[in-house]
Amino acid sequence: MSSFDTKYIFVTGGVLSSLGKGITSASIATLLKQSGFCIGILKIDPYINVDPGTMSPLEHGEVFVTTDGAETDLDIGHYERFLNTSFTSKNNFTTGQVYLSVIERERSGGYLGKTIQVVPHIVDEIKNRIKLAGEGREILVVELGGTVGDIEGLPFLEAMRQMKQEYGMDRVISLHVTLIPLIKAAGELKTKPTQHSVQELRRIGISPQIIIARSEKEIPLDLKNKLSMSCDVDSDCVISAHDAQSIYQMPLNFYKEGVLSPIARFLKLPEFNPDMKEWDILVKQILAPQNEVTIAFVGKYLRSKESYKSLIEALIHAGANLDTKVNIEWIDSEEIENNEESLEKLRYVGGILVPGGFGVRGVNGKMQAIQFARENNIPFLGICLGMQLAIIEFCRNKLGILQADSIEFNKETKEPAIYLIENFIDTNGEEQIRTHKSPMGGTMRLGEYECYTKKDSKLQKAYNGQSKIYERHRHRYEANPKYREILEKAGMIVSGESHGLIEAVELVDHPWFVAVQFHPEFTSRLQAPNLVILEFIRQAINAKSHSSK
Known part of the structure; x- marks a missing residue:
């Protein structure tokens, strides 16, 4: 018409x-x-x-x-x-x-x-x-x-x-x-x-x-x-x-x-x-599901949960398609900083999710939650800032690079595990990287980009074996490829990349620990749930059922 x-x-x-x-x-x-x-x-x-x-x-x-x-x-x-x-x-x-x-x-x-x-x-x-x-x-x-x-x-x-x-x-x-x-x-x-x-x-x-x-x-x-x-x-x-x-x-x-x-x-x-x-x-499986699982949602904008609207809905989509109620345990990342009692709550959930965000507030609590998931073999999904913090936590606590940090939090850091995308473009001269200038002058990656998944990785398996996927981004900071070799030697492999940019990492010796730079929640729908979020919930269900036996 x-x-x-x-x-x-x-x-x-x-x-x-x-x-x-x-x-x-x-x-x-x-x-x-x-x-x-x-x-x-x-x-x-x-x-x-x-x-x-x-x-x-x-x-x-x-x-x-x-x-x-x-x-x-x-x-x-x-x-x-x-x-x-x-x-x-x-x-x-x-x-x-x-x-x-x-x-x-x-x-x-x-x-x-x-x-x-x-x-x-x-x-x-x-x-x-x-x-x-x-x-x-x-x-x-x-x-x-x-x-x-x-x-x-x-x-x-x-x-x-x-x-x-x-x-x-x-x-x-x-x-x-x-x-x-x-x-x-x-x-x-x-x-x-x-x-x-x-x-x-x-x-x-x-x-x-x-x-x-x-x-x-x-x-x-x-x-x-x-x-x-x-x-x-x-x-x-x-x-x-x-x-x-x-x-x-x-x-x-x-x-x-x-x-x-x-x-x-x-x-x-x-x-x-x-x-x-x-x-x-699908609606009936939302209202009267056969199973249930609890996910710890470690965020910093919990005063307004509308800040995480797409991610909340993506968890509902995954649950509906798995006939499972996904209960969200809201955990303020500031409250768990150096709080052993709050951290112990994470032991009883099916999975731990660390979403995106901006700024330094609450990042130490998020990293403590990530460390807890890594050391206790709890299914983990990190998104955007969640991936960046997973890399910093691994550098500090596994590799002993105690000064590892993000330029976002410490502009003078001598170990910039996470840096601005301008640094990547200046160093690598990648003309295929599309960026946008924000009104505040910063360069951002916005919108859909392709991501090439590593063969036989947890990420590729989550996406049903697809070697190339498309997901959406909204961020200014990137994982520094300078640290890739040392990370991979220690067991944190790069399982997704795009024109040299690190799009996803995962742990080899962990049941399911995946972190992605993109925002998978933006492409999740009730009738077509995002596949990496779907797999995260599936792993959380399986982990909880095994621990209860």
């Missing part, structure tokens, strides 16, 4: 944020994809930051990285995990990107001296980006970040209104996600906030066709009828989005609620039904 035939489903939110617009958008897109439609999806963020790359994980949550190296909102991760599809920079943009683009065009004379205004110039730029994301797609689901009534969201709502005017109601429809609060003292669900939210949309010139009613419990029929009448939507267009045990239940719940019928009616789509058999099986 050509771009001018694309149909658009806009998803807005009312009353308050964090209602689940991202999950709603991903769920509806999943149902449509499983029905055979060619689906696109787009997240529009109203903040003025150009991207979340320089925002604190405690402020924004995880920064998700696409194949082409875009640092995007974490909802893009939801989209990929639900739709089992890789997206790009086209699938997310911010107010900052829109204004920057318009201002740069104005400064280069692109508007021929005209006065630049929000309407039409900013709104036109928004519409053009929406249309670009929909090119080649039969249906594009567009999630508008923020809440209706927020001043920063008005240009996006105006773009939506104009597109409905230009294309007509059989190509542009509006879904409004809004809160139906439960007043526990009265034991009642209240519709008034939703009524006011819909009135605010109408004031802007938008009348939503479908209401997605978020609540703690299922919306009864009489309340649906009340919402239908007060919000002027058809009776089958009030969809209950009540709390669920797992976000992966939501496509199934929406399907049971009949959300596809009004979508098909308004967009004049041919008759269709989604194939959700495999999805249903």
